Amino acid sequence: xxxxxxxxxxxxxxxxxxxxxxxxxxxxxxxxxxxxxxxxxxxxxxxxxxxxxxxxxxxxxxxxxxxxxxxxxxxxxxxxxxxxxxxxxxxxxxxxxxxxxxxxxxxxxxxxxxxxxxxxxxxxxxxxxxxxxxxxxxxxxxxxxxxxxxxxxxxxxxxxxxxxxxxxxxxxxxxxxxxxxxxxxxxxxxxxxxxxxxxxxxxxxxxxxxxxxxxxxxxxxxxxxxxxxxxxxxxxxxxxxxxxxxxxxxxxxxxxxxxxxxxxxxxxxxxxxxxxxxxxxxxxxxxxxxxxxxxxxxxxxxxxxxxxxxxxxxxxxxxxxxxxxxxxxxxxxxxxxxxxxxxxxxxxxxxxxxxxxxxxxxxxxxxxxxxxxxxxxxxxxxxxxxxxx
Numbered sequence: 001x002x003x004x005x006x007x008x009x010x011x012x013x014x015x016x017x018x019x020x021x022x023x024x025x026x027x028x029x030x031x032x033x034x035x036x037x038x039x040x041x042x043x044x045x046x047x048x049x050x051x052x053x054x055x056x057x058x059x060x061x062x063x064x065x066x067x068x069x070x071x072x073x074x075x076x077x078x079x080x081x082x083x084x085x086x087x088x089x090x091x092x093x094x095x096x097x098x099x100x101x102x103x104x105x106x107x108x109x110x111x112x113x114x115x116x117x118x119x120x121x122x123x124x125x126x127x128x129x130x131x132x133x134x135x136x137x138x139x140x141x142x143x144x145x146x147x148x149x150x151x152x153x154x155x156x157x158x159x160x161x162x163x164x165x166x167x168x169x170x171x172x173x174x175x176x177x178x179x180x181x182x183x184x185x186x187x188x189x190x191x192x193x194x195x196x197x198x199x200x201x202x203x204x205x206x207x208x209x210x211x212x213x214x215x216x217x218x219x220x221x222x223x224x225x226x227x228x229x230x231x232x233x234x235x236x237x238x239x240x241x242x243x244x245x246x247x248x249x250x251x252x253x254x255x256x257x258x259x260x261x262x263x264x265x266x267x268x269x270x271x272x273x274x275x276x277x278x279x280x281x282x283x284x285x286x287x288x289x290x291x292x293x294x295x296x297x298x299x300x301x302x303x304x305x306x307x308x309x310x311x312x313x314x315x316x317x318x319x320x321x322x323x324x325x326x327x328x329x330x331x332x333x334x335x336x337x338x339x340x341x342x343x344x345x346x347x348x349x350x351x352x353x354x355x356x357x358x359x360x361x362x363x364x365x366x367x368x369x370x371x372x373x374x375x376x377x378x379x380x381x382x383x384x385x386x387x388x389x
Contacts (some may be wrong), residue, residue, distance in 0.1 A: 003384075004290060006302065007057075007232075008371060016247075016281060018323070019089075019230045020277065020278060020281045020317045021317055021320050021321045021324070023278075023321070024278065024318050024320075024322060024323070024325070024361060024364070025321040025322075025325045026217040026320025026325075026389065027067065027270050027271070027273065027321075027325075027361060028274075028321060028322045028325035028357045028358075028361050029325040029328050029329060029357075030266075030267075030270050030325070031267050031270055031271065031356070031357055031359040032325065032326070032329050032354065032356070033336075033359060034267045034270075035267065035353045035356055035357075036204075036336075036348060036349050036350075036353050037347060038182070038264070039348075039350060039353060040347035042183050042347060043180045043348075044180050044249060044252055045086040045181075045249055046247035047384065048244070048249055049116075049182045050218075051215060051218075051222075051223070052113065052213055052214065052216070052241070052244075053095050053213070053215045053216065053225060053226060053242055053244060053245070054085075054211050054212070054213055054214075054243055054244075054245060054248040055069075055211065055212040055214060055229055055240050055241070055242045055245060056210070056211050056241055056243075056248075057239070057240060058238075058240055058241040058242065059180065059238075059239070061210070061211075062210075063238070064206050064207065064208025064209055064210055065088075065208055065209050065211075065212065065238055066208055066238060067195070067207075067209060069212065069238075069240075070075055070084065070209070070212060072232060073212055073214060073229065076119060076214075076225060076228050077225075078217055078224065078228075078268040079215070079216065079217070079225060080215045080216060080217040081109040081112065081113055081214075081221075082106075082109060082212055082213065082215070083106045083110050083211070083212070083213040083215070084104065084105060084106050084191045084209045084211075084212060084213075084252070085103050085104075085105060085209070085210055085211040085213055086103060086104035086105075086194065086209055086210050087102075087103060087158070087210050088102035088104060088156075088158065088159040088189075088193055089100075089102070089157045089159075090102055090145070090155055090156055090158075090159075090166075090167060091153030091154065091155045091157060091222060092138070092152070092153070092154060092155075093154065093155050094153065095144070095275060097385070099181075099189070100186065100187065101185065101186050101190075102154065102186065102188075102189070103186065103188050104189055104190065104191035104193070104194045104195075105188050105191055106186075106192075107124075107128035107190060109215070110125055110140045110378060111128075112215075113213060113215040116178050116179035116181070116182050117175045117177055118175060118176050118178065119174070119175050119176075120174055120176045121148055121173065121174040122148045122171070122172050122173030122174055122176065123172065124136075124172075124173050125175060125262060126172045126173065127172035130263075131190055131192070131193050132169060132189075132190075132193060133166065133169065133171070133172035133189070134170065134172065134187050134188060134189040135168045135174070135175055135187070135188050135189075136152075136173075136174055136175070136187045136188075137172075137175055137176075137177070137183060137186050137187075138175065138177075138184045139184035139185050139338055140154075140182075140184060140186065140187065141171070141183045141210070143338065145155040146170055146171055146174075148172070148173075148174070149170065150169050150170070150171050151166070151168050151169070151171075152167055152168070152169045152171060153166040153168050153172075154169065155167075156203070156205070158201055158205055158206070159194060159197075159204070159206075160203060160204050160207035161197070161202060161203050162201060162202055163202075163386060167190050168309050169187070170382045175234050179224035181195065185338075191209075210225045211248075214229070224293060225242070226243070226244075228244055228269070240291060271360060271364075272379060274364060275364050275367070275368065278314060278318060278364055278365070278368040279367075279368040279371065281314075281317070281368075282310060282313070282368050282369050282371070285286070308367045308387075311365075311369035312369070312374045314365045314366070314367035314369030315366065316365075317361065317365065318361040318365030318368070319358075319361055320357050321361060322357060322360075322361030322362075325361075326354055326357055326358065329349045329354065329357070333348060333349050
């Protein structure tokens, strides 16, 4: 293939070529982004622990369960430990737009139940022993520049202090997670501190527990425990729904709708849009170069050369755009992962996602150049020279 002629054709219309490359870059990046979100959701669900069950109200996740349920849950055969999870919903006072997850938990059973969490700074024992302390994720600490011993002020939204002051938690430890199902963008504090404040009149808010986590003993059948727990509270006072951790996460994600299906629909629309944009560019290029192609044939070049010039031009434009998109994805992976860690801890541009982006660009380039290329191959010398001559 005459590469110099191919490059001359591409550079002959720099504005059109740049716009086409830019369109491919944006489209491939968006498709990779959508695929990374879908893959991240799948990795999050796949990494969920098989030995943990979540017990919530059968009415809604926003309806709290009685505190008395914990003792009854702990007595269910096969349950090794229980841990409260209470959504706090505060706002970081030093960053009015700052929002991150905060939960009240039981320190004694929390760490043993989540072995994927590793303390990388501070002392978990100090956290467990200090009523007003907290443990925060590594990414969250990096985001705000928090250090051990620093006080984190949180303005209450669901739970408010009666004196109007913010809640204050002292950082006793920082954790790292080795599982996509457990993010590093959360803050955990003592549930008892919250509960005592409510009981003693120092705070206002709903009583009860949002979710109970049950850690199962080795060899226990999760389905048997689910049935036992649901049956135990079938007649109230608050009916419950017991699910595996994976199912709980799936239901939480589904509150936003069928996200994977929506993302696939958007990705398909982007794919069609970029295909027709590149096809239009190559049809214009084919018409403009009809006379040039006739001259090449008159000089003895085969029909295949005329076709491959247009297919090669389309491929060059698409693959250049794809290379820029994949480079952009690599540069923005960490910022996007940090921004979505609370809801999609498994977000990332893995090898399959990048190959998908490159493959889409390759196929788009071949197909978009094929139609004008076949037309160019079928043109006779006289017909080509007369069309624009």
